Amino acid sequence: MTNNYSRIVGRGAFGRVYKGTISGRNGMAQVAVKRSIAINKERQKDFANEITIQSNISHRNLVQLLGCCLETEVPMLVYEFVQRGSLLDVLHGRNDPLPLETRLNIAICSAVALAYMHSEASQRTIILHGDVKSGNILLDEDFMPKVSDFGTARLMSMDKDHTNWVIGDSSYIDPVYMKTGLLTEKSDVYSFGIVLLELVTRKKARYDGNKSLPLDYVKATVDGTAREMLDKEIVAGGEENVKCLQEVGRIAVQCLEVEVDDRPTMSEVAERLKVCKSRWMECHGKANEVCA
Numbered sequence: 051m052t053n054n055y056s057r058i059v060g061r062g063a064f065g066r067v068y069k070g071t072i073s074g075r076n077g078m079a080q081v082a083v084k085r086s087i088a089i090n091k092e093r094q095k096d097f098a099n100e101i102t103i104q105s106n107i108s109h110r111n112l113v114q115l116l117g118c119c120l121e122t123e124v125p126m127l128v129y130e131f132v133q134r135g136s137l138l139d140v141l142h143g144r145n146d147p148l149p150l151e152t153r154l155n156i157a158i159c160s161a162v163a164l165a166y167m168h169s170e171a172s173q174r175t176i177i178l179h180g181d182v183k184s185g186n187i188l189l190d191e192d193f194m195p196k197v198s199d200f201g202t203a204r205l206m207s208m209d210k211d212h213t214n215w216v217i218g219d220s221s222y223i224d225p226v227y228m229k230t231g232l233l234t235e236k237s238d239v240y241s242f243g244i245v246l247l248e249l250v251t252r253k254k255a256r257y258d259g260n261k262s263l264p265l266d267y268v269k270a271t272v273d274g275t276a277r278e279m280l281d282k283e284i285v286a287g288g289e290e291n292v293k294c295l296q297e298v299g300r301i302a303v304q305c306l307e308v309e310v311d312d313r314p315t316m317s318e319v320a321e322r323l324k325v326c327k328s329r330w331m332e333c334h335g336k337a338n339e340v341c342a
Contacts, residue, residue, distance in 0.1 A: 080131035111163035113198040132188035161320035182241035221255035243305025252281040
């Protein structure tokens with residue numbers, strides 16, 4: 051399937067992801083094969099957890115698990131292949147042209163997917179991602195986002211405290227979670243707020259050496275200088291673009307609130323982003339299509 055593991059498309063602490071080809075109903079189809087490098091009980095638990103999570107969810111903006119192989123020495127998972135790679139790569143690696151409408155769609159659809167995980171995937175459990183970041187939001191050929199990497203996700207019973215130690219990216223992780231070990235839906239909200247700032251500034255979570263995007267943007271908001279941090283490519287499109295970016299920035303800042311209860315839910319974030327896009331579309335006389 052992977053041509054003897056010759057086509058690496060991603061790598062991380064979990065192992066590597068390879069591009070593969072399988073025979074499908076409509077001919078040959080591309081897939082992504084996730085292969086663990088660590089063979090221990092903890093990694094096996096992570097893989098089993100990932101399968102459990104994926105069996106509980108189905109959404110157009112979540113990467114689909116197609117199959118798995120746990121009977122080999124090294125466990126493997128097979129996913130749908132998402133052509134453009136991660137939002138991180140598109141924003142900060144290849145610097146692909148990314149119009150404001152496309153960025154809004156990415157933000158909205160990703161928020162809708164996370165809201166689905168938190169509240170709609172199962173009546174008995176809450177699914178927390180635990181590692182929301184631009185590197186875990188993949189984009190297809192039409193820039194449709196698909197949230198990925200559920201190795202650190204957790205199924206939480208509705209009647210239990212959502213406490214669990216999860217290894218996430220330190221540039222995105224909720225400081226409240228870091229202090230208390232209490233992982234909640236609002237931990238994902240915090241991380242998503244940083245992704246929103248990446249979309250409006252086109253800066254990494256850690257940029258220009260070791261500057262912190264969330265800390266700097268919140269400070270700029272207080273100082274009234276946030277406009278200077280916005281992506282100049284979008285700002286050049288006119289004042290309506292600026293207003294839209296600033297509104298998305300305000301949503302992001304609320305996601306980053308120190309007090310967990312002051313943060314919106316992912317459903318509220320999705321709805322506010324939809325309103326923001328609708329206003330911008332009306333100003334440009336465009337038909338508005340957003341994720342359901």
